Structures are given as structure tokens and as C-alpha cells.
Amino acid sequence: MTTPDSDDLLAEQLLRLTRRVHRIQKRHLEQRGLGVTPAQARLLRTLAHCDTPPRMADLAQRLEVVPRAVTTLVDGLETGGKVRRVPDPTNRRVIRIELTDDGHKAVQQLWRARVSAAEEILDPLTTVERAVLSGLLDALVDGAPEQGRGPGPGRAC
Structure with a gap:
């Protein structure tokens, strides 16, 4: 049985781990010299999972951000030559x-x-501990559906 204090501790631990993951991933991105921000990296990964090129509105919904934020991200990635805007073949508007x-x-x-960052983060854990963590994370991620959540990786945008 959990107590409010133990739930507070778990929440704090999750937030600290999330911040650590972001810091380590950012460092690994910088070491590779890709010249993309973490937000741009997320947009690129999202595009890679789309069956067909999405509209900006689709990306905004999928990333759970306002459309203006997507425009700014796409502008930067387009300037860097990583994405391009193309007209829809059925509706040129x-x-x-x-x-x-x-x-x-x-x-x-x-x-x-991301793999390098994950290896660094998971390094202190044994194989058994990693398997347990994987099961726990699956239970947390898959346990309760979120409102407004877009398609997950591997599914069309």
C-alpha cells in the first residue's frame, strides 16, 4: 500500500529521472553535432514514424503543441536542410x-x-533489474489512456 509521502517521493524520483534523461540525451545530441534542438529532434523522430508526409496541424496534434510551435520548428529544420514543405498531391492549398x-x-x-544515452542511464542496472524496470515502465505507459493522445511510434500520423 502506498502512502501520500511515498507517492510524493515516487513523483519526485520520476521528475528527476526525466530531467536526467533529457540532459543526457541533449549532451549526446551535441556530441554528434547534428545542430538540432531536443524539440526539433522530437519532430524529426515523429516524421520518421509517419506513413505519409503530415500536415503541420497533424504534427502539432501529434506533438501536443500549438501549430505556431510546429511552424517555428519546421522553419529551423527546413533552413538546415532536414525537412521540406511539399504541396499535397490532392489539394495544392x-x-x-x-x-x-x-x-x-x-x-x-x-x-x-538515444541508444547511447539509454546505455549510460541504464549502466548501473543488472540484466534482471533492467527486465523489471521494463515491465514497470510498460505498466505505467500502457496502464491509463491519455486524452487527446496521438498515434504512437510506428503508427501513421
Whole structure:
């Protein structure tokens, strides 16, 4: 049985771990010299999971941000040659966002940076502890559906 104090401690531990994960991932990104922010990296990873190039509004919904934030991210990534705006083939008034070849390469580098960061974070754990943690994380992630949550990785945008 949990107590309010133990729940507070767990919440604090989760927040501290989240901040640590972000710091380590950011460092690994910087070491690879990709020239993308963590928010841009998230957009690139999201695009990589889309079956077809999404609209800006689709990206905003998927990333759970306001459309203006997506515009700013896309502007920066387009300037860096990692994405491009393309007209929708069925409605030229609609603009879609797709990865360029450099964008696909960046996604691979991002994946490697995430793996390196995960290895660093998980290094103190034994194989058994990692398996237990994996099960616990699955239970937390899959346990309660979130309102307004977009499709997960591997599903269309």
C-alpha cells in the first residue's frame, strides 16, 4: 500500500529521472553535432514514424503543441536542410512536411544518440533489474489512456 509521502517521493524520483534523461540525451545530441534542438529532434523522430508526409496541424496534434510551435520548428529544420514543405498531391492549398535525405540521416544519428544515452542511464542496472524496470515502465505507459493522445511510434500520423 502506498502512502501520500511515498507517492510524493515516487513523483519526485520520476521528475528527476526525466530531467536526467533529457540532459543526457541533449549532451549526446551535441556530441554528434547534428545542430538540432531536443524539440526539433522530437519532430524529426515523429516524421520518421509517419506513413505519409503530415500536415503541420497533424504534427502539432501529434506533438501536443500549438501549430505556431510546429511552424517555428519546421522553419529551423527546413533552413538546415532536414525537412521540406511539399504541396499535397490532392489539394495544392495543403502543405505537408517530409524528411529530406539529410533528415533521414539525422534521424539515424538521433536514434544512435538515444541508444547511447539509454546505455549510460541504464549502466548501473543488472540484466534482471533492467527486465523489471521494463515491465514497470510498460505498466505505467500502457496502464491509463491519455486524452487527446496521438498515434504512437510506428503508427501513421
